[in-house]
């Protein structure tokens with residue numbers, strides 16, 4: 001039997017090509033107005049909605065098993081920021097300078113589980129935080145790339161475009177998101193933030209090939225596979 005002390009968290013390959021451990025995976029909901037509308041929400045809501053995935057849910061893998069307990073696994077392409085510094089009560093400029101790496105990620109979501117949770121006033125934990133629910137592509141150093149409003153973000157399934165927007169469509173830009181989060185919790189190196197998804201989210205099935213791109217970043221590609229295979 002493995003002792004708890006023997007457990008080490010899964011590692012990702014970082015922007016400097018060395019392995020690192022995600023400390024906390026933060027996510028934000030409804031950060032693109034068109035997506036907020038397609039989910040039946042008011043895009044003019046006053047504050048971002050923060051939630052988490054388990055750090056171990058972040059994977060760099062070519063195959064993602066279709067999760068259990070859902071008939072509506074949805075893709076959400078997102079820009080993902082890796083923090084190399086933390087702090088609290090950061091202003092937006094300082095917050096943005098805490099980012100050491102950027103990647104394309106997918107906030108995989110059990111949409112049916114989430115819909116039932118919303119209806120019942122329950123948390124989103126199991127809708128968002130299942131095994132391998134956070135595939136991320138290779139990281140690019142923040143020394144070499146930074147988001148600009150004109151930068152395209154898109155996701156295709158089986159070669160068909162499903163989501164397309166620009167990073168300027170975000171309601172709260174990344175620095176503002178990190179700053180607001182830092183007023184609620186102390187942020188640390190190794191924290192990761194999924195920055196929200198544009199409109200066009202939709203279902204995935206076994207055999208689907210997902211390709212997600214943000215111009216200037218390495219692409220994210222994975223296939224949804226049968227968990228029993």
Ligand code: MN
Pocket residue numbers: 027028029076078107194196197
């Ligand atoms: Mn999302």
